[in-house]
Amino acid sequence: MEIEVSSRNMKFLECFSSQTRVRIIELLNARPMNIKSLSEALDIKSPIVTRHIHMLEEAGIVRCESLAGKRGMQKVCHLQLTHAMLLFGGTPAADMAKKYTVSLPVGHYSSCEIKPTCGLASEAQMIGMCDDPRYFADPEHVKARVLWFGSGYVEYRIPNYMVNNETPVSLEISLEICSETPCAVNHLPSDIAFALNGVGIGTWTYPGDFGSTRGIYTPDWWHKNIQHGLIKTIRINGQGSFIDGIQVSGITIDRLKLAYDKEILFRISCSPAAKNCGGVTLFGKGFGNYNQDIEVTLRCE
Structure with a gap:
């Protein structure tokens, strides 16, 4: 995937301005995880994790699906993007x-x-x-x-x-x-x-x-x-x-x-x-x- 470094791709580029979002990418690179597991691994509250995941999902870096768990439905997150090339010279x-x-x-x-x-x-x-x-x-x-x-x-x-x-x-x-x-x-x-x-x-x-x-x-x-x-x-x-x-x-x-x-x-x-x-x-x-x-x-x- 090639991403032009420009203002129109800010949603993607801003994903890497947060240490928490980068850590989420590292965790999902090892295996798919639900929101609760990510929250425990990061030691931050689930609603905050959900906001970070939403941003990564909008950028196409992460994809999520709802699956049946022991206590109802759970949101399982997967790393969708395996690599990206930043282009500084235009399209x-x-x-x-x-x-x-x-x-x-x-x-x-x-x-x-x-x-x-x-x-x-x-x-x-x-x-x-x-x-x-x-x-x-x-x-x-x-x-x-x-x-x-x-x-x-x-x-x-x-x-x-x-x-x-x-x-x-x-x-x-x-x-x-x-x-x-x-x-x-x-x-x-x-x-x-x-x-x-x-x-x-x-x-x-x-x-x-x-x-x-x-x-x-x-x-x-x-x-x-x-x-x-x-x-x-x-x-x-x-x-x-x-x-x-x-x-x-x-x-x-x-x-x-x-x-x-x-x-x-x-x-x-x-x-x-x-x-x-x-x-x-x-x-x-x-x-x-x-x-x-x-x-x-x-x-x-």
Whole structure:
């Protein structure tokens, strides 16, 4: 997310003028919390916490939902924004560019090579049997809202809506991802690699799973260890490749050779030869904490 430093964005910028609001962000970065828990952790009264949360919610930094608790409804707060870039030089050219967006369900991969442990599930039930890679070729795989594998890859064909007089300036991919497979142990790191059109753009090491906390959108019938992941935002532009705003390689968008008449292939992999081979879990709508599919934005000029 890019934020221009200007008076029109004061609601966002003012969120960081308070030590209490910054502390709330730190707490929510660790886990979702209700107002009462935040009040106890901060040692301030609940109405004051509520006012701070309202301000963070208006700025799009925090999102809240009402859930049934032991004594009625409770307001549970989640950190929605994972990163932001402050722009001091005005509106970037990319924001003025033509934009194409698409949502890819996690089950809509175009090719894969899977090693157990592995599996797929829709919102309603498992698809096939656990730890049998053959079910990744089952036609029902397109209904998957969560999938996992111990090593190997899944590859997605991103629709390309460019026209022949456009030049791509940035490609952004957002997804909820985790290392741990549902039947394995907690705290297993994993070196997860990302590639576009056969070009490796970077590797990110995931520290472990969140099996002890139930995913907000995970169905009630799901009782596997893994519950949710983290939102990761991958961006490739003229300066290089970034994950959550941190540069992971010098691969620029021109290296991907994107053109209006060529497909865009996005691969997510975990190599058995990696230092940390802890597998991959992908969450789509109906699972995890963010209720989204793989979201892609391509900007052109």
